[in-house]
Structure formats: C-alpha cells, structure tokens
Amino acid sequence: MREFSSWLAKMRPSINGYAYYVDFPKVYANIDAVRIExxxxxxxxxxxxxxxxxxRLIERYPEVLTCIPLLLAVRQHEIYAQDEDGAFLYDFDKPKxxxxxxxTFMKKTGLLDLISRHLVSNLVDYALGVETGLDSNGRKNRGGHQMEDLVEGFLRKTGAEYYKEMYLNDIERKWNVDLSAISAEGTTxxxxxxxxxxxxxIYVMETNFYTGGGSKLNETARSYKLIAEEARQIAGVEFVWIxxxxxxxxxxxxxxxTFRAMTHLYNIDDMEHGVFERLFAV
Incomplete structure (x- = not known):
C-alpha cells in the first residue's frame, strides 16, 4: 500500500535536460544561412x-539585407516601423x-551607429549571441515535450506495443472497443x-509535469479522477496518469x-523503479 506523503516527497523540481537551455545546432544553422551576408x-x-x-553595399549586393532582421533579434522578414515622418513596412526578404x-531604417533603429562606432568587432559573433537569446524563447516548447519524451523512454524499454498521441475514436476503430463512457456518449x-x-x-495514458502551482493543477487532478472512474466501466480498458x-x-x-481513487497514478520515481515493466512488459 503506497503512502501519499512519501510518494509526493519524491516529486522532482525540474526535468530539464542538457539540451533544454539552447538548441545550438539550430542556432548554428540559422547563422550559416546568413553568414555570407x-x-x-x-x-x-x-x-x-x-x-x-x-x-553602395546594398546597391551592389541587395541580398545583404536579408540579415538585417536578425541583427534586431526579429524572426520575421517583414518589419513595420513608424514615427512622425510616416509609417513603413520593410520587407527584407523581397526588398521594395x-x-x-x-x-533611414538602419539609422533610426540604431544599427548604423552600432556598426560605424565599432561597438561590435564581428557581426557573425554578434548574430550568434542574438540567435542564442532568441532560441531561449523555444524553451517553453522544449519543456512541454520533455515529460512525454521521458515517459516514452521508459515505455520503449518494456518492449510493449504502444502508440503516441492517439485519438479516442482511433482506439475504438482499431480494437473494436466502446469508449463512450469516457467520451460523453460520443459527443467529445x-x-x-x-x-x-x-x-x-488497453492502457490509455496522460503525462504532464508542473514546476509551478495554480488552479490548473486542481482542475487536472479532478478531471483525471473522473476519467479513471469512467474507465472502470469499460472492460479491458484502464487509465494511467504519469x-x-x-x-x-x-x-x-x-x-x-485522486491518488486514493486511482489505481494507476505514478511519478518519475515509480517509472525508475519498474512500474511499467510490472504493468505491461511483454
């Protein structure tokens, strides 16, 4: 019989891997795309x-303009700018x-001043720093997949037949099972x-990781408790929450x-101690 407090105490503050912080291969690829410019x-x-x-430079080599947005830490090629002199939409992919x-754009954004005053000695190095900073915005997306990737690693080790991101109606068709009890009679x-x-x-699984608190956690716990209760009405189907x-x-x-109501509520420590092998190893 598991004890909730000791189980909760094993929760991790983070699951950030080494590649979470900066995707350097992506950074290098983005720099290489405009290195000549x-x-x-x-x-x-x-x-x-x-x-x-x-x-003289842009008249002879207009393609050099394609690197300008990166120097301003902007992803899109179209940049809108306005002041008392008017409004302009600059397209650095197809200069018009x-x-x-x-x-005027280079002066008013400060880029000409940055370059002429020799405040940077190499724009490739400068852009590398900009790209590294921009890539930090991708941490949320990388973080969102980390728990799923972690769970999948443990699933793979079991050798079990598993599917990723599978819709409820696909499960019904594939294995001829009625999941209306957990789909509000087919309305969702x-x-x-x-x-x-x-x-x-058939084990249906949800995974998530929460570094911070908030009302969403309470809603999730209540929702998954309800799913577990509904799944009990279906022979041969069980709900697993990691x-x-x-x-x-x-x-x-x-x-x-929810811990007391669910049969299959687990954390990372449970996976590390072989819960998947006991549930569905082949």
Missing amino acids: LNMMNSLIGSSDIEADFK CSADQDI TKRWDFVVKTPTV TDGGGWKNARRNLEE
Whole structure:
C-alpha cells in the first residue's frame, strides 16, 4: 500500500535536460544561412562614412539585407516601423524600399551607429549571441515535450506495443472497443498522450509535469479522477496518469484525493523503479 506523503516527497523540481537551455545546432544553422551576408556587413564596421558605404553595399549586393532582421533579434522578414515622418513596412526578404529608405531604417533603429562606432568587432559573433537569446524563447516548447519524451523512454524499454498521441475514436476503430463512457456518449473526442496495448488490456495514458502551482493543477487532478472512474466501466480498458513536478506540493489536497481513487497514478520515481515493466512488459 503506497503512502501519499512519501510518494509526493519524491516529486522532482525540474526535468530539464542538457539540451533544454539552447538548441545550438539550430542556432548554428540559422547563422550559416546568413553568414555570407553578415560577413559582407562586416566591411562596414568602423566606417567613417557609413551611410554612403551601406548604400553602395546594398546597391551592389541587395541580398545583404536579408540579415538585417536578425541583427534586431526579429524572426520575421517583414518589419513595420513608424514615427512622425510616416509609417513603413520593410520587407527584407523581397526588398521594395529605396536605398535611402533602407538607410533611414538602419539609422533610426540604431544599427548604423552600432556598426560605424565599432561597438561590435564581428557581426557573425554578434548574430550568434542574438540567435542564442532568441532560441531561449523555444524553451517553453522544449519543456512541454520533455515529460512525454521521458515517459516514452521508459515505455520503449518494456518492449510493449504502444502508440503516441492517439485519438479516442482511433482506439475504438482499431480494437473494436466502446469508449463512450469516457467520451460523453460520443459527443467529445480526446487525444491520449500514449496508448499501450497488451494481450488483455488497453492502457490509455496522460503525462504532464508542473514546476509551478495554480488552479490548473486542481482542475487536472479532478478531471483525471473522473476519467479513471469512467474507465472502470469499460472492460479491458484502464487509465494511467504519469505526473510529477514541485508544483504539486502546493496543490496536494486534490492530488491526494485522486491518488486514493486511482489505481494507476505514478511519478518519475515509480517509472525508475519498474512500474511499467510490472504493468505491461511483454
């Protein structure tokens, strides 16, 4: 018989892997895509007549403009800007503005000043830093997949037949099972993070990780408790919930109710101690 407090105490504050912080291969690829253009822009560093030199450069090599958004830490090629002189939409992928208007953009954004005053010595290195900073915005997406990737690693080790991101109606068609008890009589559909098929049982699984607290955790605990109760009405189908994270320590009341009501509620420590092997190893 498991004891809730000791189980909760094993929740992890984080599951961030080494690759979570910066996706350097992606950063390098993005830099390589404009490396030539950045090196052409390097010819302007320290220029005493930056406007004339920039104008000559883009008139001879207009493709150099494609690297401008990156220098401003902007992903899109179209940049809107306005002031008392008017509003302009600059398209650095398919330049339409005059060279003089491009110079205006470079002046008013501060890029010409940055380059002419030699405040940076190499725009490739500068862009590498910008790309690294921009990539930090991708941490939320990477973090959202970390728990699923972790669970899948443990599933793979069992050798069991499993499916990722499978819809409820696909399960019904594939194995000729009626899941109306957990689909509100067919009025709603749901995508499960994983589905594991053993000779006798279909396990439908949800996974998540919460670093922080909030009302969402209580709603999730109540919702999954209800799913577990509904799944008990279906012969040969069981609901498995894998969750973890320090956020649960501030939302323990609802989780404890669900813990006592569910047969298959596990955390990372449970997976590390072979719970999947006991459930559905082949």
